[in-house]
Amino acid sequence: MEISDHTKVAILGAGRGGRALIDLLHHIPSIEIVGIADRNPAAPGLQRARELQIPVTTNVPDLIGNHGVSLIMDVTGDPEMERYLHAHKPPAADILSGSASRLLWKLIQHESKLEAELLQSEKLAGIGSLAAGIAHDINNPLQLILGLAENLTEERDLTAVHEQARDIIEAVKRTSAICRDLTHYSRRASSHQDVLVSVNEKMDEALKIARYASSLHDIEMIKQYQPGAAVKGNPDELLHVLVNLITNAVHAMELGGGTLTLETKLFDGQVHVRISDTGCGIAPDKISEIFEPFFTTKAPDKGTGLGLYNVKTIVDKMHGTTAVDSQIEKGTTFTLTFPNAEPAGQGRLS
Ligand SMILES: Nc1ncnc2c1ncn2[C@@H]1O[C@H](COP(=O)(O)OP(=O)(O)OP(=O)(O)O)[C@@H](O)[C@H]1O
Numbered sequence: 038m039e040i041s042d043h044t045k046v047a048i049l050g051a052g053r054g055g056r057a058l059i060d061l062l063h064h065i066p067s068i069e070i071v072g073i074a075d076r077n078p079a080a081p082g083l084q085r086a087r088e089l090q091i092p093v094t095t096n097v098p099d100l101i102g103n104h105g106v107s108l109i110m111d112v113t114g115d116p117e118m119e120r121y122l123h124a125h126k127p128p129a130a131d132i133l134s135g136s137a138s139r140l141l142w143k144l145i146q147h148e149s150k151l152e153a154e155l156l157q158s159e160k161l162a163g164i165g166s167l168a169a170g171i172a173h174d175i176n177n178p179l180q181l182i183l184g185l186a187e188n189l190t191e192e193r194d195l196t197a198v199h200e201q202a203r204d205i206i207e208a209v210k211r212t213s214a215i216c217r218d219l220t221h222y223s224r225r226a227s228s229h230q231d232v233l234v235s236v237n238e239k240m241d242e243a244l245k246i247a248r249y250a251s252s253l254h255d256i257e258m259i260k261q262y263q264p265g266a267a268v269k270g271n272p273d274e275l276l277h278v279l280v281n282l283i284t285n286a287v288h289a290m291e292l293g294g295g296t297l298t299l300e301t302k303l304f305d306g307q308v309h310v311r312i313s314d315t316g317c318g319i320a321p322d323k324i325s326e327i328f329e330p331f332f333t334t335k336a337p338d339k340g341t342g343l344g345l346y347n348v349k350t351i352v353d354k355m356h357g358t359t360a361v362d363s364q365i366e367k368g369t370t371f372t373l374t375f376p377n378a379e380p381a382g383q384g385r386l387s
């Protein structure tokens with residue numbers, strides 16, 4: 038193929054493949070789509086081409102012969118067309134057809150699937166690092182259940198049997214509570230509309246989930262909640278924001294322990310949500326990068342670097358702001374500021 042930074046492309050076939058090609062190629066500045074042809078006037082790609090003001094035709098010879106075309110992309114799937122093109126193409130043009138164009142179609146489909154998966158993994162970012170904690174928390178009650186059940190097979194005293202059965206029930210309840218918290222957290226973004234959300238309740242829920250991520254053993258906790266603090270948004274998304282911020286704070290104090298302060302405040306018609314730690318802090322030259330997707334200082338199995346990117350995306354969507362204040366070796370404070378949704382005590386909170 039001619040290597041120049043401007044490629045003139047003619048697309049033959051306006052079915053799903055042709056339509057996907059238009060959608061993909063029209064974003065690329067160095068590619069000009071000179072036209073698209075299809076015998077069927079109702080083909081979906083023709084409609085899309087008209088919307089984007091790309092010339093539409095039924096005349097293949099005219100399209101490939103008259104526009105200085107450098108690449109002909111044939112997605113008709115028609116062997117006749119392939120033969121015709123090889124016999125009649127302008128000498129300067131290259132042809133992409135047959136199995137090469139099928140491969141391209143597969144790549145396009147694969148890419149759009151990856152994009153959808155990325156969106157979902159953004160939602161789940163952070164949950165990877167929870168896995169070890171979850172396994173640990175689920176395994177403890179399971180070991181207990183196993184031991185009790187083994188005893189039961191030999192136990193003759195009915196009172197002891199009842200007692201052990203009750204212990205088993207408790208252990209099972211604990212395991213299913215862990216699973217319930219997590220399935221709630223990992224569920225796909227729920228479609229419901231924005232509602233009034235109690236920030237204090239979400240903060241406590243987030244703390245419960247963050248517990249699975251790392252040990253809170255050496256961490257002192259201070260909660261300063263203002264009753265009635267409420268914001269408007271998607272409760273699952275707000276939960277996701279708080280889980281990420283708390284998990285980061287706990288990770289920052291992993292080595293020496295410290296104090297985690299969770300604060301909510303109504304001030305000046307706004308709701309302030311503050312999460313502070315006394316951990317390792319963030320270097321001044323890194324502060325501007327922490328909200329970038331995939332920026333992480335953690336080992337690959339510990340962090341994806343999507344946590345804060347998601348936080349900022351969700352907070353922006355809720356018309357809030359995200360601020361960070363950090364000193365190396367002293368600690369970090371993240372402050373979220375939201376418009377106050379409603380005066381305290383009114384409306385239903387989720
Ligand atoms: N409270 C904090 N204290 C110190 N550093 C922090 C804090 N919060 C974030 N950081 C820094 O910002 C980086 C990006 O954070 P972010 O939450 O986006 O990703 P991550 O925690 O590395 O991975 P994950 O995708 O699992 O959340 C972290 O790797 C860390 O260097």
Ligand SMILES: [Mg+2]
Pocket residue numbers: 163281284285340344345
């Ligand atoms: Mg994180």
